[in-house]
Amino acid sequence: EPEVTQTPSHQVTQMGQEVILRCVPISNHLYFYWYRQILGQKVEFLVSFYNNEISEKSEIFDDQFSVERPDGSNFTLKIRSTKLEDSAMYFCASSGQGVGDTQYFGPGTRLTVL
Amino acid sequence: KNEVEQSPQNLTAQEGEFITINCSYSVGISALHWLQQHPGGGIVSLFMLSSGKKKHGRLIATINIQEKHSSLHITASHPRDSAVYICAVRSRAAGNKLTFGGGTRVLVKP
Numbered sequence: 001e002p003e004v005t006q007t008p009s010h011q012v013t014q015m016g017q018e019v020i021l022r023c024v025p026i027s028n029h030l031y032f033y034w035y036r037q038i039l040g041q042k043v044e045f046l047v048s049f050y051n052n053e054i055s056e057k058s059e060i061f062d063d064q065f066s067v068e069r070p071d072g073s074n075f076t077l078k079i080r081s082t083k084l085e086d087s088a089m090y091f092c093a094s095s096g097q098g099v100g101d102t103q104y105f106g107p108g109t110r111l112t113v114l
Numbered sequence: 115k116n117e118v119e120q121s122p123q124n125l126t127a128q129e130g131e132f133i134t135i136n137c138s139y140s141v142g143i144s145a146l147h148w149l150q151q152h153p154g155g156g157i158v159s160l161f162m163l164s165s166g167k168k169k170h171g172r173l174i175a176t177i178n179i180q181e182k183h184s185s186l187h188i189t190a191s192h193p194r195d196s197a198v199y200i201c202a203v204r205s206r207a208a209g210n211k212l213t214f215g216g217g218t219r220v221l222v223k224p
Binding site: 031033035037042043044045048050055056058089091095102103104105106107108110 | 147149154155156157158159162200202209210211212213214215216217
């Protein structure tokens with residue numbers, strides 16, 4: 001069964017460093033998402049992406065964050081200058097052809113900022 | 115006020131018991147999702163509902179749009195059902211993004 005994959009599974013970085021989290025969505029999906037979950041808290045929406053542009057973003061998704069689909073398969077989340085409070089699990093998700101389709105989640109990347 | 119509230123926060127059951135998890139929401143929605151989060155952190159989509167009832171194996175999800183309420187039932191629970199179950203809604207006003215509840219931690223003891 002097709003699945004969303006994410007790399008790396010765990011990333012440790014120093015405060016102020018840039019990180020890029022990578023996702024490979026399901027191949028025929030058109031909608032892509034990033035969510036994050038700070039330890040012990042709810043999952044929160046960051047951004048959605050469709051047709052090579054951001055379709056929605058939350059207040060969390062400030063200028064430190066950016067997303068890209070650099071080729072036909074990868075979908076990346078970049079954090080330019082990480083802060084301690086960026087430590088969280090980051091989930092990528094994708095959904096199919098229609099706006100209302102089920103979202104399929106990747107296994108997550110645990111980001112630890114020291 | 116949280117847009118999505120789940121109850122209970124924690125639930126312990128004996129193997130074989132019937133489990134119900136509740137989700138209430140305060141906004142008009144176009145769909146509601148039930149998700150399962152494993153101890154390792156991964157999230158699996160169980161159901162997406164916009165009306166009525168869906169069943170998959172031992173899992174049943176129902177939604178009452180008028181009452182803004184959904185339930186997830188696990189019949190004949192098993193220790194492998196131990197996980198966090200999360201309700202998430204897609205509001206009509208908010209495009210495709212999901213708003214999540216806080217999750218219900220379920221522990222099924224053998």
